[in-house]
Amino acid sequence: AQSVTQLDSQVPVFEEAPVELRCNYSSSVSVYLFWYVQYPNQGLQLLLKYLSGSTLVESINGFEAEFNKSQTSFHLRKPSVHISDTAEYFCAVSKSSNTGKLIFGQGTTLQVKP
């Protein structure tokens, strides 16, 4: 069975500082990896995904994540955060043979302070 661990429940950071949200997964089979963002009182929005190919994936708003198979990690990074990045971030994994079922981590609350 797959599982996802987000190592930090809350990450406070000042505006324009860099940030890393950590995600580790466990699986005995090939997986796809995702980061979703959830703003208050809203649903989940896809931020970025790793399916295959380059291990470094980027989003349109400056976030990036690197798939590290040996360390079974998929950490999310941004070199300079904005107040508007304040949200809940979820790492998720699905088996490559069954992408209809996502397994989510517990979430990390990113709190960007002015």
Added chain:
Amino acid sequence: DAGVTQSPTHLIKTRGQHVTLRCSPISGHKSVSWYQQVLGQGPQFIFQYYEKEERGRGNFPDRFSARQFPNYSSELNVNALLLGDSALYLCASSLFTSGSPDTQYFGPGTRLTVL
């Protein structure tokens, strides 16, 4: 293009009642999945439906059921509501193209409160 839509937005029920939640997928998407998100936790997979058939089921009791219609919309039904069923219920749709990676897109959710 419209995204995934869900109705109602909010719902308040009492213990023992029944509830029906509705979801319309993105146009062209044939798969719908349902998730339960309890406050402070990540979403938990409940069901996936494709072409009106159940393709996967999470670890939820039989009080939870769902179905998919010919237009690919879906309903989630919960019977004999318990206080612990209070949560945000999320619907996600995807293309579900055989042999290709799939990405799920989520709706805004239905907030269910059981009193």
